[in-house]
Amino acid sequence: MTARVARVMIDSPVPALDHLLDYAVPSEIADRVRVGCRVRVPLRSGGRIALAYVVELTDSSSFDGALSDIDELVSEVPVLAPEVWRVARSVADRAAGTASDVVRLAVPKRHVRVEKAWREAEPQSGSVTELPLTGYVTDDSITQQGARTALMAIPQLCQTPGGVTIGRWALTVAELASRVLAAGQKIIVAVPDYRDENQVLTALEHVASPDLISRVDATQPAAQRYRGFLDCLHPGPRVIVGNRSAVYAPAADLGAIIVWDDADSLHAEPLAPYVHTRDAALVRQQDSGCALILLSHTRSVEAQRLVEIGWFRACDPERHTQPRIALTDPATDGDAARIPSSAWKAARTALDTGPVLVQVARPGYAPVIACQRCRTGARCRACGGALAITRSGQPPQCSLCGALATDWRCDECDDTRLRLVSRGSERTTEELGRAFPGTTVITSDGDQPVERIPARPALVVSTRGAEPIADGGYSAVLLLDGDRMLAREALTIASDCLRWWSNAAALATRGAPVILVGVAGRLGTAFATWTSAAFAAQELADRRELAFPPAVRTVSVSGDGDAVDAAVARLDPAMYRDVLGPSALPDGGVRSIVRFDYAAGPEIARTLRAAVVENATKRRRGPAAKGGYQRPPTLRLRFDETELVT
DNA sequence: AGCACGCCGACT
DNA sequence: GTCGGCGTGCTC
Numbered sequence: 001m002t003a004r005v006a007r008v009m010i011d012s013p014v015p016a017l018d019h020l021l022d023y024a025v026p027s028e029i030a031d032r033v034r035v036g037c038r039v040r041v042p043l044r045s046g047g048r049i050a051l052a053y054v055v056e057l058t059d060s061s062s063f064d065g066a067l068s069d070i071d072e073l074v075s076e077v078p079v080l081a082p083e084v085w086r087v088a089r090s091v092a093d094r095a096a097g098t099a100s101d102v103v104r105l106a107v108p109k110r111h112v113r114v115e116k117a118w119r120e121a122e123p124q125s126g127s128v129t130e131l132p133l134t135g136y137v138t139d140d141s142i143t144q145q146g147a148r149t150a151l152m153a154i155p156q157l158c159q160t161p162g163g164v165t166i167g168r169w170a171l172t173v174a175e176l177a178s179r180v181l182a183a184g185q186k187i188i189v190a191v192p193d194y195r196d197e198n199q200v201l202t203a204l205e206h207v208a209s210p211d212l213i214s215r216v217d218a219t220q221p222a223a224q225r226y227r228g229f230l231d232c233l234h235p236g237p238r239v240i241v242g243n244r245s246a247v248y249a250p251a252a253d254l255g256a257i258i259v260w261d262d263a264d265s266l267h268a269e270p271l272a273p274y275v276h277t278r279d280a281a282l283v284r285q286q287d288s289g290c291a292l293i294l295l296s297h298t299r300s301v302e303a304q305r306l307v308e309i310g311w312f313r314a315c316d317p318e319r320h321t322q323p324r325i326a327l328t329d330p331a332t333d334g335d336a337a338r339i340p341s342s343a344w345k346a347a348r349t350a351l352d353t354g355p356v357l358v359q360v361a362r363p364g365y366a367p368v369i370a371c372q373r374c375r376t377g378a379r380c381r382a383c384g385g386a387l388a389i390t391r392s393g394q395p396p397q398c399s400l401c402g403a404l405a406t407d408w409r410c411d412e413c414d415d416t417r418l419r420l421v422s423r424g425s426e427r428t429t430e431e432l433g434r435a436f437p438g439t440t441v442i443t444s445d446g447d448q449p450v451e452r453i454p455a456r457p458a459l460v461v462s463t464r465g466a467e468p469i470a471d472g473g474y475s476a477v478l479l480l481d482g483d484r485m486l487a488r489e490a491l492t493i494a495s496d497c498l499r500w501w502s503n504a505a506a507l508a509t510r511g512a513p514v515i516l517v518g519v520a521g522r523l524g525t526a527f528a529t530w531t532s533a534a535f536a537a538q539e540l541a542d543r544r545e546l547a548f549p550p551a552v553r554t555v556s557v558s559g560d561g562d563a564v565d566a567a568v569a570r571l572d573p574a575m576y577r578d579v580l581g582p583s584a585l586p587d588g589g590v591r592s593i594v595r596f597d598y599a600a601g602p603e604i605a606r607t608l609r610a611a612v613v614e615n616a617t618k619r620r621r622g623p624a625a626k627g628g629y630q631r632p633p634t635l636r637l638r639f640d641e642t643e644l645v646t
Numbered sequence: 647a648g649c650a651c652g653c654c655g656a657c658t
Numbered sequence: 659g660t661c662g663g664c665g666t667g668c669t670c
Contacts, residue, residue: 006670014647022670045649045669063670616647617667650668657661 003057006033006070008041009085011051013272018098021052022061027184030071033057036078036085038110040071052643053080053103072530077115079107081233081250087284088248094283096555096609096637097273105271106216106248111226112301118230126209130182131175135168143179147291148312150303152307152533154321154434155506157473159382161206165452165471166199167506169295173258174203176293181208184351185255185559189239190246190277192266194219195451199469200241200260208239216242216249244277247284255328256291257281263300263492263499265642274638278302297502298532300496301539302550308540314533322530323477324513329520338423339517343478345515347459350476351439355458357474358432359504361481363390363445363463364424369396372417373412378408389420392430418482422484429461444468464500473509482519491548492642495539501527547577547595549640555604556644559590559615559635567611568592568637575600575607589634593644608637 007020023041027035033039037054049071061067073627080103088102116586133142136155140151153169173189180187191197197217202211214228222425232240232250236389240249244267247257247531248575259281260269267277278294285292294303294312306312337380350356378387378396387408396405396418409416420427425443433441440458444450444466453460462468464485485497497519505514505527516527526535544551575596582590595627596604615635 005670012647012668014669016667017647017669023670041670043648043669045667048648050669061670065670147670648669651666653663653665655661655663658659 001365003030003033003059005058005061005067006054007056007058007102008039008052008070009055009080010041010043011053011103013098013101015098015609015616018100018613019090020055021068022063022067024067025057025283026069029070032076033070033073034076035082036080037076038079040074042068042071044068046636052120053085053107055080056083058144065626075110075115077119077230079250080231081252083254083284083288084248084250084251086287089455090283090287091275091280093609094279094605095273095275095639096605096612097275101272102248102275105245105269105404106250106298108225108229109222110227111223113244114223114226115230118227124211124231124234125236126211127206128178128181128212129206131178131207132375133172133179135172135176135317135319135321136315138315140179141313142293143176143183143291145255145291146289148285148306149291149293150299150307150312150314151293151295152299152314152316153295153297154317154505155297155323155502155530156321156510157469157507160202164202165469165473166202169260169297169470169506170196170199170203172295173200173260174635175205175254176258177204178207180255181212181239182641183255184237185253186232186238186240186251187256187258188246188249188251188254189241189258189260189268190281191241191260192242193243193267194263195449196260197241197243198451204239204241204572208237212238214238214240214249216240216244216246218245223242240641244280247277247280253258254284254288254290256293257285258293258295261296261499261503262294262303263296263298268642274641276640276642279640296499297497298499298508299536300499301492301536301543303534304536304540305550307533308537314532320530323508324511325505325528325530326513326515327520327524327528328515328517329524335637337479338480343515346476346515347478348436349542349562350474350512351436351457351459353457354472354475354509355460355470355472357467357477357504357507358428358461358469359464359477359479359481359500360423360428360461361464361484362422362424363426363447365392365394365426365430366420366422367424368421370419370421371413371415372419373415374410374413375419376410376412378418378467379411380405391426397544406551408632422627423481425461425463428480429459432459432461435564442468454625464504467504469507473512474507475509475512477504477508477514479504479514479516480518482516486519486523491543491644495532495536495580498523498527498532498535502530502532549642552577552595553598553601553640554593554595554644555608556591556641557635558585558638559589561590563611563615563635564592567608567615568594569606570607570611575603611635612637625640
């Protein structure tokens with residue numbers, strides 16, 4: 001019998017609409033409507049038509065009242081797969097957010113021409129080459145259903161059969177993928193950025209035919225993105241590669257999820273409800289029972305916690321392969337120069353055979369400038385932002401508003417001479433160019449990243465995270481500015497630095513020297529001995545001591561003072577550890593941070609969610625009734641924020 | 647978000 | 659007596 005009632009999810013961020021509504025299915029479309037289809041439905045109050053997704057088809061409704069008819073079937077393609085809906089619902093509940101906000105990350109905008117072409121295309125089929133997992137002592141356990149593994153990547157480079165140099169980790173991804181594909185299942189690979197994506201796609205070329213590979217990446221053009229998404233709806237084996245939203249890709253027969261470098265900040269979703277790739281993957285693993293692999297060069301503190309509670313199994317490479325790392329400590333070496341003589345020497349020798357990577361903390365020429373006489377930081381006349389010099393010989397520019405300060409003058413002492421306080425990549429490039437005349441110097445930074453460089457002698461100055469891959473690897477890696485990177489005020493800074501250095505070290509040719517300048521102590525030792533798991537364990541112990549995440553969970557509650565107070569007051573004090581704040585925010589609101597144990601998560605989320613719903617309906621537009629300032633939402637929640645100031 | 651429903655002050 | 663102000667609540 002054909003279904004008469006459709007339960008739909010309204011595509012709206014409004015909290016009050018975050019539940020399923022029942023609609024009658026008109027007979028004209030009854031035989032074409034399927035679960036997952038996009039439909040348009042009337043919302044009587046407002047008399048408007050809303051976009052919605054069919055989540056369930058039944059014969060009866062528990063709603064006592066007349067059901068409205070579905071207005072229109074947008075398309076027969078079931079774009080909201082049942083497993084994606086379940087995950088969206090769970091993820092939203094966990095973060096006290098709206099399911100449709102998560103669905104927006106999961107389902108790309110419809111592209112009619114692409115959809116038409118996809119429906120007319122031949123069903124795809126392709127071949128898979130199964131590769132053994134190399135470099136690890138293991139049976140099939142890593143990709144077995146339900147297995148959860150923190151997998152330490154092998155910090156080397158390798159060549160594909162096509163002769164392209166890629167990170168060894170990408171080959172591991174391809175090997176794991178080949179097993180899942182051979183079993184007829186799908187695998188999702190979520191990576192931080194497109195450069196990682198390209199490495200994975202290169203590694204996959206020799207594992208699966210292109211028909212079985214989908215790229216789902218929010219930064220792609222809309223048409224390509226939609227096509228990649230639609231291909232995931234096909235049954236059968238498939239490898240799905242993308243950035244953080246890839247964890248929400250449709251995959252009915254999901255065999256495994258791999259998250260590469262889970263501590264990379266690009267895995268932190270900036271859109272509400274701000275759920276991290278790792279957390280979404282954990283939810284999806286629970287829902288589908290697939291395998292979940294956190295693969296990285298350094299163990300994240302969060303992964304370490306999962307290992308320590310027994311939820312994850314740690315797996316290391318078969319042999320202890322690590323880069324050849326040396327530390328130069330100014331305190332003991334008596335060499336306070338930014339580039340100590342030992343590092344100069346190593347670079348000079350290495351340049352005979354190939355490229356040398358120089359990692360620096362900041363882009364630009366002089367990222368920090370000050371008055372030569374009184375040392376007051378140079379600020380923009382127009383907006384007060386900090387001035388910086390982006391290129392040699394150019395006037396200072398405001399880092400905030402972009403205004404040029406052509407005739408700068410110190411506000412304090414009227415001096416006009418500038419002091420260049422710090423060196424950026426441009427200035428390092430200039431200095432190295434002088435020191436090694438005739439040598440090519442290449443700069444790569446976040447604004448203008450270079451993806452690959454040839455296997456020829458060159459100095460490659462790069463900000464952390466933007467390091468190009470050198471064909472065949474670097475002959476030497478110099479990590480400068482370690483002390484400057486560490487000076488940043490952030491809870492995660494030590495493990496971030498370890499990760500940045502380790503990822504750069506993994507780009508070296510086997511046996512090539514990697515030199516970390518100016519960092520000693522526990523962190524330097526952890527890097528030199530390649531013991532990030534032990535470091536993460538210590539870090540986690542410290543955070544337990546202080547009740548900092550991820551030893552505890554947090555939620556920041558921000559907005560109007562009284563709304564924040566009311567929301568926090570709803571919580572039973574037995575549910576949480578403590579409340580920090582409220583403290584004033586620059587926008588006039590306040591913020592409180594609640595710290596609680598993992599077990600209390602569902603209850604806290606439920607309670608705060610109720611506060612958000614009430615707040616969104618009850619108190620609306622303030623004193624400015626007509627055309628005035630519409631104040632930002634008066635109550636905002638953010639769970640497990642990584643950038644909490646402490 | 648919109649829009650209707652509903653309960654207190656100035657008007658013909 | 660009624661018209662309409664916008665606070666409150668709902669949307670199948």
